[in-house]
Amino acid sequence: MSNPLIELRGATKRFPGTDGGIHTAVKNIDFTVAAGEFVAVVGPTGCGKSTTLSLVSGLEPTSAGRTLVRGKDVDGIPDGIGYMFQQDAVLPWRSVIDNVALGPRFRGVSKAQAKVKAAEWVRIVGLAGFEDYYPHQLSGGMRKRVALAQTLVNEPEIILMDEPFSALDVQTRQLMQDELLRVWAGTDAAVIFVTHDLEEAIALADRVVVMTASPATVCGDFRVTLERPRNVEEVRLTEEFRDLYREIWETLRDQVEAARTKGATRVA
Structure with a gap:
């Protein structure tokens, strides 16, 4: 991709740990987003998906590697950013x-x-x-x-969305997904949409990026070939959607299991 609007090159973020050590939230993340592209990010709970949005938005500085917007390193909040939080x-x-x-x-x-x-x-x-x-x-x-x-x-030229519909009931959530696609279609904005819901990711996005268990890095980047405009309820019933779901879930499932195993080991 030439001249991507958003680019992460080996982006890593470290925080002080609760035990006095260092916690690495995301490590060596590499992916790009073009103008007008809708990218959904999925991964296990707590793997660092929201941290990735913080790097792009400039709310958190990159500890290592680079995060670039319009070809320039992010240093503070870039112009043209819109952020929709879970709350x-x-x-x-x-x-x-x-x-x-x-x-x-x-x-x-x-x-x-x-x-x-x-x-x-x-x-x-x-x-x-x-x-x-x-x-x-x-x-x-x-x-x-x-x-x-x-x-x-x-x-905004860039829209960052951190599980914005997760608290809604299923019916309202589907309505909001359709509403988002409708209003976004009239813009040339790049979207990074974080979600735990793989069906939501496929129904909305042009690409689905899969992150590993913490510390997160990218382990899969899948092109969604479903035609636009889309009705999220109808598109879920297609064979192409089911095939994409099975393909991406093969990668995502391994990471969910790895995160579960790591969590059980810590408890033990």
């Missing part, structure tokens, strides 16, 4: 439209212009009519729509 960042004392308008306001847009922009994204994510509602008046799925609008209102 939403919706402020309870602000209305829907005021929550969505916060990003543009922080970037120096006038209050009036920010509200116009926010209103458009509230409409795009399907919340027209709820502009003046407060978070406690919304369902979990509606709050996620607000969080999605908060992320996209700034028109």
